[in-house]
Amino acid sequence: MSPRRYIAHLHLHAEPDEEQLADILELLSGVTPRLQAFPPDAVQLDLTSALRYFGKDPGELVQMARMRLTAMYGIETSAGLAGNRMLAAMAAAASPPGGTTRVPADRAGVEAWLYPRPVAALPGVGRATATALGRYGLHTVGQVAATPAATLQRILGAAPARMLAERARGHDPRPVTSATPAAHMTADLVLDRDCLDPAQHHRAVLGLAEQLGLRLRAEQQAAGRLTLTVRYADRTATTRTGTLPGPTDHSPVVIAAALGILASLGLERARVRAYALRLDDLRPAARTPRQLTMDPADERARAAESAGDRARRRFGPAAAHPATLAGPREDRPRGDGPRPDRS
Template sequence: MSRKQQLHRPGPPPGPPADDTGCAILHVDMDAFFVSVELLERPELRGRPVVVGGTGARGVVAAASYEARAFGVHSAMPMSRARRLAPHAVVLPGRHDRYRAVSAAVFELFHAVTPLVEGLSLDEAFLDVSGALRRLGRPAEIAARIRAAVAEQQGITCSVGVASTKFVAKLASTRCKPDGMLVVPADGVLDFLHPLPAAALWGVGERTERTLDRLGLRTVGQIARTPLATLQRELGGALGRHLHELAWGRDPRPVVPEARDKSVGAEETFDTDVDDPAVIRRELLRLSERVGARLRDGGHEGRTVSVKLRRADFSTVTRSRTLREPTDLARVIYTTACELYEASGLERVRLRLIGVRVENLAPAGTAPRQLALDDIGDGPPESAGGGTGGAASVDDWRAAERAVDQVAHRFGRGALRPAALVRPAASGGPRGASDGGPREPNGSDGKRRG
């Protein structure tokens, strides 16, 4: 049995209700989220292997149905390999605006239960329901309510782990997938943990697993029974103590609500390597538009703009600049990204991937603004296709971009766009998997999809 199969094999069959006393931590994980959302509009595909991700030569799997996983397909896998493993699978391009909309509706359900919601991604969150017990019942009853509400209101399923700690709750949700619920009693944590494979512990990657295997430590229980000093000698002080604590079920971390995004970014992988600066600038504009829209949708502004430039040989260069004031304007992000690209010395170097990211985020409108001379009569930046417009203030641009947001919310992203992005992209253009979509296998923002 492979490492992945060990971690995702089904949990125990249903039995008498477990004692959920003291188990106020829930981990809710949507089942094959991207695929589940797609099947809402393609119900004829239910029961078939379905893969969501980039469809180009360098596409990457973002999510796979459980039928596709039976063939060995999983997220972050190159799409070319997924097609070889499951040649009859239906491959669908990602629609990330749609996934974010469903995610937002699901999180509204979570917040109706408790204000203590810690989102980990679009499709999973921790909830501390200790304050909702008197109003809604026992933790297992609350978990059942959430599962029923998600299914009824959104038409998709989720799996819920109920436990006394975040670590155990997450393990429980993993082992009851898909469409299940598992309660791990507070006094039964060690009975649950100790038979699990060592790889179930957070912090055990393939390299650490090989070290543990060399030591004969193949289960969590074996790690727990190993002296702390031995673990620290073999694994290092911090990791050794970390695994020792988890192996004994100790995880004191609280649920942290409304964890603020640290950055917002988007990136594109080209179907063929590109060394044309005009094409690169056009894609920087496209990415800046997406990042700006996501900042405004999330109510954020950021002070640091960075670009990621990956060469054909996979070596990656990043450049960043901190602005005088925070921004959520695509115009400002794009201008800065172009300047960073031009200063990188890679304008005639073949690139396979580019990315734009805004960091050092804060709630929009909270930072003091200083009027500068160049804020008045400052025309738009030169577009990717050339040409400039008339004078416009920062407020004018902000009003214009928010008007575009309103059109996008009503008619879909792309209904209104800069003229430079209307022209057909040059040969070797991007495959369109960005702002949270499929990425290079070694790219950022990756996550296992449940």
């Protein structure tokens, strides 16, 4: 039995330009790396591999993605959640603005949701096809699904009939196809409520930098530049960029640079709602020269970092993290952290 998939289709109630759409995809890659854009106003996400990492159900992950889009870009969405791409897109089309429609995962649930729908709701069924089917009394998806293949072939022809029969039964084996890896990577944190505490700002940015360091090593990349964006309760934002000492995948270097930028912002009285940390100037780590050092502390730090990476891969992201992030859960910034790898 094949593993169950969870596909989300987000319809954006806006038409972002090419540059903003690229930023939106990078933002959503913090939920799952398996995502595909459908310009000008839709994105599909394969949430299957993200469930275990976040410890959330698919509906909660959809809400996380929608909240990020609203908090960072002010974009409202409607969403569909289903076991394949076609059903997810149909569910999103059936959702009101701000709503999410979830197609049941079991076969009976799929049929109960899909079969009463007009045949024109199926992708690829235009007015001419719907009219031709209507002449034979085939007005709903269920009626088409129950029609013998030979009858459909006489009406539409062999190839269109086979495709229509598969879609009418809710079948769609197409995977979500990720685009070429971006030239940058982003981690973000959207808070449940405004934050005024400088210590919480420090911990939030430290956590994002730690996650990006792990992601760099997982993807065998090194970064040369870092940008921090802080978005406030009134939806204004501050963005600062800094150059790293050299191309690196070493978390302490990324953390030091991120916290340095944070300190320069002076957020003591700011009401912060979200943070985004972005690494640019990416290059393969294997082809990046590393400055040799006689300091044994540097080698120990890298050995400890490597051991922590192995522990996370085996036991999950909470297996190893900086001591500053190990406090009680209620003391941590509340929100959804980034996904650190593209596995």
